[in-house]
Amino acid sequence: MPRHSLAPTPRVETLRSELRGLGLPLVLEPRARLHGLLARSAPALMGVLTCLVGIDVFVLNMADVPPEQLAQPLDEDLLLAGVGILIMVCFPVTWWVLRLVLRHCSRTVGNVVGAVLLATVLLIPWLASPEDGISLGDVLIILGLLFLAMYWGVDTVLSWATRRAARELNHLGSMVGRVLPILMLALLFSFFNAEIWQVVAQLSVARTWAIVGVMGLLGIALATLNAKDEISQIIRTYDAQEGGTDLRPLERANITAMCVLISIIQVTLLGVVVFVFYVVFGVLSVSPVTATQWIGSPPARLDGILAALPVSLPLVQVCLVLSAFSALNFIVSIGTDTTYRATFLEPALDEVRKGLVARDEYTALRDGRTPPAPRGTEAPSTTHRPSGAASV
Structure with missing residues (x-):
C-alpha cells in the first residue's frame, strides 16, 4: 500500500518523539526528518x-x-x-x-x-x-x-546515548559487583607479571593507545556481530506474527547501532572502572624499587601537570592495556555466557522490542492502516545460545 504523508496529529507527534527518544530516528520517513x-x-x-x-x-x-x-x-x-x-x-x-x-x-x-x-x-x-x-x-x-x-x-x-550512559551509571555498582571480581582474578597474574611491564615500558604512549584502539575496534566488531544475531532472532519472531515488521535496511542499521552503542557504553564504563582500580592498586602494591627490577631501569614519570601524581608512566600503560583487554573479554562474555547476556544484553533487546512496537504503530498510521494491537514483548528463548562460564 502506498505511503501517505502524515498529518501532525498529537498521536503521530508522540510516536515521533518516542522513536527519537529510543534512538531510532531513521524509522521516520525523510519528510518527517526534514520537518x-x-x-x-x-x-x-x-x-x-x-x-x-x-x-x-x-x-x-x-x-x-x-x-x-x-x-x-x-x-x-x-x-x-x-x-x-x-x-x-x-x-x-x-x-x-x-x-x-x-x-x-x-x-x-x-x-x-x-x-x-x-x-x-x-x-x-x-x-x-x-x-x-x-x-x-x-x-x-x-x-x-x-x-x-x-x-x-x-x-x-547521541542524546539517547547520553541518557543511556547516565542510566548505566546508576547500575554501575551491580556491574562492578558481578564482573570486577572475576576480572580481578583473571588479570591479577598478568598485572604482577614482569614481562608485561618490560614490554609496555618499551612502547611509546602513541603505540600504547594504538594497541587500545585495535582492541576497541575488535570489541566493536564483536558487539556488532552479537547485536545482529540477536536482532535477527527478534525480527524473525516478529515476522512470524501477524503483520510483520518489514524493516528497511536503514531501520535495521539504526536498531543494530542502538544495540551496539549500549554495549559500547557498558564496556567503556567497565574499562574506566578497571583502569582506575588497577592504577590505585598499583600505586599501593608496586613500589618504585619493584618496578625498577621488573623494567630494568627506573620507571618514567608523567609529564606536565600530572607529574605531581604518584603514578609512573609504565603503570598507566599497563593499566590501559589490561583495561582494554578486560573490556574485550566482557564483550565476549556477553555473547557466550547466559548470565552475562541476561544481565547486560537483555535490557538492550527489550528497548529494541519496545522500538519495534512503536514502529509498528507509526508505520500503520503512515500507511493509512489501523494500528495493530500491542504485541507481546517477552524475550525469545535463549536456549539456542551457548552457555558456559565467563571467558577469562
Missing part, C-alpha cells in the same frame, strides 16, 4: 558558533604576535589565547543549555533562534581576513555536515 530541522539544529548551531568565535579570538590574537615572540609570549597574549581556548571548549555547555531552553519553547521559537544563529555563523568569516581566521568555504562545509548529521539523526542518537 523542524532548523529548530532541532539550533543547539548544534550554538555549539558551532561558540567554537568559531573561540577560534577567531585565538587566531586573531596570535596573528598579531611576532614570530620571534612566539617562544616567549607576553602575559597579555597568553591571556587572550587562553580566553579563546576557553570559549572553544565551552561549546558542549552552550549546546546543552540552549537545548534545555528550547525544549520548553514552541517550534516557531526554535525556528527563529535557528535562523538567527545560522545568519550569525555565516557572518563569522567577515570578522577576520580569510588568511587569519575561518573562511566562508570552511563555514559552508561545517554547516553542510551539521545539517546532514541532523537530518540523519546523529544528534538524536
